[in-house]
Amino acid sequence: MENSVKSRDWRQVLGQAIKAVSLGREVLLNYFGNLEHVEEKFQAGLVSEADKESERVIAEHLKKNFPDIEFLGEESAYTSGAKVQQPAGAQGRWIVDPLDGTTNYVHRFPIFCISLGLEVNGQMQLAVIDVPMLNETYTAIRGQGAFVNGRPLRVSKTTELKDALLATGFVSEHEHVIAEQLRIFDKIVRESRGVRRPGAAAYDLTQVARGVFDGYWERNIQPWDAAAGILLVEEAGGVVQTYRGEPYTPYKNSIVAGNAQLVSAIQKNLLPYLDQQTQ
Secondary structure (H helix, E strand, O other): OOOHHOOOOOHHHHHHHHHHHHEEEEHHHHHHOOOOOOEEEOOOEEHHHHHHHHHHHHHHHHHOOOOOOOOEHHHHHHHOOOOOOOOOOOOEEEEEEEEHHHHHHHHHOOEEEEEEEEEEEEEEEEEEEEHHHEHHHHHHOOOOOEOOEEEEEEOOOOOOOOOOEEOOOOOOOOOOHHHHHHHHHHHHHHOOEEEOOOOHHHHHHHHHHHHOOOOOEEEEOHHHHHHHHHHHHHHOEEEEEEOOOOOOOOOOOOEEEEHHHHHHHHHHHHHHHOOOOOO
């Protein structure tokens, strides 16, 4: 495959990305309910042998087929202490969460997924999110729509917060972040139809793209949590912004997703409760 981004056959790239994720899926299914080693990462939740092995097989496949593209994986980034804050350039960067929802996985709660996004020139170009226990694979190529198992996705048309089923998450490692989220949650749970907390940001974004969740908000998720989901939501007709209404990238610290009207309604309700450090 040629090095030039413009020359890439994105269908071929997607096929290899799906293959990489399928290798990770096999690992996760084999380890599910059979874990022997679970550790706590400092201010970063749990990690198991399943996370590490899933990332290893995904990385090997991608590096073999795309040696010119950078690789950013959750587990290797944590081990090396790498903190990537700059968007990828023309060479591209794979952004991978080999197991999003590790706590769910450890406790045998079947909502967990693999998230794989390709960022090129600061934009998400391609996405695959696989939900092994539901046998669902979500895919998107920029400009070509979003799909689950080949079926097209569209975000919901709900525009009023009172009619909306929303999703969120809680990050408890930083006191100021959880305090902010509890203030916001107290407000939005009263204004909306309901709020769900599945425990995997990538999964939440698939459900926004699918129109199951009308909207989603969260603070302090990592690049690998949302990279693929950004493109899924956008290609399904939605918008992804920060709490303060800026365009969201994987390197921002707050995210709101849904259709444009509902995102605006969520932002209006959470703005009075934001911490000064929230972007």
